[in-house]
Amino acid sequence: MNNRVELNRGNRIFLACIYWAFVLYVFVPLILMIIMGFKDSKFIGFPIRSWTLDWYKGVFSDAEVLYTFGYSVAIAILSTLISVIVGTWIAVLLEGRKFWGRAVTFALMVLPALVPGIISAIAFRIYARWLGIEPGMGAIVWAHAVHNVPFVCLVVMARLSTLPKSQIEAARDLGADPLIAFMRITLPYLVPAILGSSIFCLLLSFDDFVRSFFLGGYEPTLPVLIFAMLRSGMSPEINAIATVALVLTAAVGIWAERFTRRTNKESQA
Amino acid sequence: MxxxxxxxxxxxxxxxxxxxxxxxxxxxxxxxxxxxxxxxxxSPRRQFFILAAFPILWLLTQHLGPMLQMLRVSLIDAYPVAPGTPQEFTLDNYMRFFGDSIFWMPFFRTLTFAAVFTFCTLIITYPVAYFLARHVSRKNQMLFLLLLLIPFWVGEIVRTYAIMILLGNTGAVNLVLKWFGLIDRPIPFMYTSFSMGVGIVYLTALYMLLPLYSALEKLPQSMNEAAADLGAGAWTRFRRISLPLTIEGISSGCTLVFLISTGFYATPVLLGGPSTTVFAETIAGFFHVAGDEWPTGAAFAVIMFAAALVITGVFQKLMYMLRKGDTR
Known part of the structure; x- marks a missing residue:
């Protein structure tokens, strides 16, 4: 018995070391990147001899960078609105309903999430040209919206599957037609899933590079701008821009995680 | 009513x-x-049709449409199609792929890289997921998982850049190695398959970690205890209990990571060098020009997607058979 406990402890310490090493692996690069943004020199790399805030001042006074931020946020919001409406609608169709061709419909629904990035980007590029959509904001919004639909749909379907059917039946018995029952029972019940997945879509769209790159016009989104700057060399200015983007996305992500956890707990209680 | x-x-x-x-x-x-x-x-019938019409239309035109259009463009001989001229369907665009090693070399390189990187991701994240699911108390699990989730909300480009800084000639790894006196001059990590691997594993780890974690979490603790009581050592328990019972998680994680890593474009461009050109760069090359090369690019994309689907399909089948064999 003692032997077993000893063995387990050895295992646990070994695994804990691996876990913390992995934490280092995922955090250290980002931390280094943030530190570099404060270096008072044009050259990225160690050692750092003096520090400055000039790169950040530069970012917040650079009209082009600020415009790009706004442009990316606008694209993220618009595409998320579309994804959420369409994704929820498809989820309502697919969840708990048996009909001919349901399996195929489901497969079609998840397709955009499974297509590798580059292939999805050029397929959208070709299709946009065929439809006559010019590269630019509209094309990016459309591509992001289509790409993000499966994520909304899967999350909403998961939530929908836990909706107590009795509530809908009660509403119907009390005389509500299906539409009113949906608006007053189903939709409020889905709110946490819809909000959670829309935050996820916002982040996906804001962070997306490959679709924005191939469908963009002359105005870059933020990842495309960083990519273009990187092609011409590393500079602490890029670190400052990337850090601002990082703080923004991580903050939104953490907030959303806490929010969904809380609402899940509430609805379980 | x-x-x-x-x-x-x-x-x-x-x-x-x-x-x-x-x-x-x-x-x-x-x-x-x-x-x-x-x-x-x-009528219920009408209600269903009204509910179903828009989703079906969307799925066909928006989800399937781009794929079919890509397939069609890959088969036509001249693009953009001049009005009035009949389009000819041809397989020439596909034939170009086999004709030149600058096309199929990146293709096989991409598949090899994707397979190797997927395997590395699995090896790295399995112990992490195991630790999270088995050795961390329920209360702290979410906290520990959340800690790992934070970096994954950060975008692909920003994280790729972070790896560039880490591995550069004046980067942190070289600095530390020099500090300890292990090297005199910096090791050129960047622009090699190594730097690309570090970057891609960094980007895909979460997609492996989550399926593994949810599979391991479902595993009943009692099984491990019973095996331990019967005298099975840690390695035997892992090989005979945890591994077979988490094959489903392994298989879906690997499929996801493989598909994602074949599709990376920016990461190989930024972290790789001339000797590590991947097929995504080859495909993208056809789309930088005005349009007459698009059919070839589309054909190459179709080849790559088909290959990725076949490989992941065969892999899943194999894993399924392995699972069946084990429960017998």
Whole structure:
């Protein structure tokens, strides 16, 4: 018995070391990147001899960078609105309903999430040209919206599957037609899933590079701008821009995680 | 069928005396809405068609449409199609792939890289997921998982850049190695398959970690205890219990990571060098020019997608058979 406990402890310490090493692996690069943004020199790399805030001042006074931020946020919001409406609608169709061709419909629904990035980007590029959509904001919004639909749909379907059917039946018995029952029972019940997945879509769209790159016009989104700057060399200015983007996305992500956890707990209680 | 809104009630069903009619009550009794609702719900069949029409249309035109259009463009001989001229269908675009090693070399390189990187991701994240699911108390699990999730909300480009800084000639790894006196001059990590691997594993780790974690979490602790009581060592328990029972998680994680890593474009461009050109760069090359090369690019994309699907399909089948074999 003692032997077993000893063995387990050895295992646990070994695994804990691996876990913390992995934490280092995922955090250290980002931390280094943030530190570099404060270096008072044009050259990225160690050692750092003096520090400055000039790169950040530069970012917040650079009209082009600020415009790009706004442009990316606008694209993220618009595409998320579309994804959420369409994704929820498809989820309502697919969840708990048996009909001919349901399996195929489901497969079609998840397709955009499974297509590798580059292939999805050029397929959208070709299709946009065929439809006559010019590269630019509209094309990016459309591509992001289509790409993000499966994520909304899967999350909403998961939530929908836990909706107590009795509530809908009660509403119907009390005389509500299906539409009113949906608006007053189903939709409020889905709110946490819809909000959670829309935050996820916002982040996906804001962070997306490959679709924005191939469908963009002359105005870059933020990842495309960083990519273009990187092609011409590393500079602490890029670190400052990337850090601002990082703080923004991580903050939104953490907030959303806490929010969904809380609402899940509430609805379980 | 009428929603009686004339009597307003509170949550316990008691009538509330006065005040304006509730919003939904007014909607329900509004003439045009009534007509609309009756039209929608006249029969279950009609109701279903109205519910299904838009999603089906969307899925066909938006999800399937781009794929089919890509397939069509890959088969035509001239693009953009000049008005008035009949289009000829041809397989020439596909034939170009086999004709030149600068095309199929990156293709096989991409598949090899994707397979190797997927395997590395699995090896790295399995112990992490195992630790999270088995050795961390329920209360802390979410906290520990959340800690790992934070970096994954950060975008692909930013994280790729972070790896560039880490591995550069004046980067942190070289600095540390120099510090300890292990090297005199910096090791050129960047622009090699190594730097690309570090970057891609960094980007995909989460997609492996989550399926593994959810598979391991479902595994009953009692099984491990029983095996331990019967004298099985840690390695035997892992090989005979945890591994077979988490094959489903392994298989879906690997499939996801493989598909994702074949599709990376920016990461190989930024972290790789001339000797590590991947097929995504080859495909993208056809789309930088005006359009006459698009059919070839489309054909190459179709080849790559088909290959990735076949490989992941065979892999899943193998894993399925392995699972079947083990339970017997």
């Amino acid at each position: 009428t929603y009686d809104a004339s009597v307003r009630k509170d949550s316990d069903g008691h009538a509330v005396a006065s005040g304006p009619r509730p919003f939904w009550g007014r909607v329900a009794n509004w003439g045009p809405y009534r007509a609309f609702a009756v039209f929608l719900t006249a």
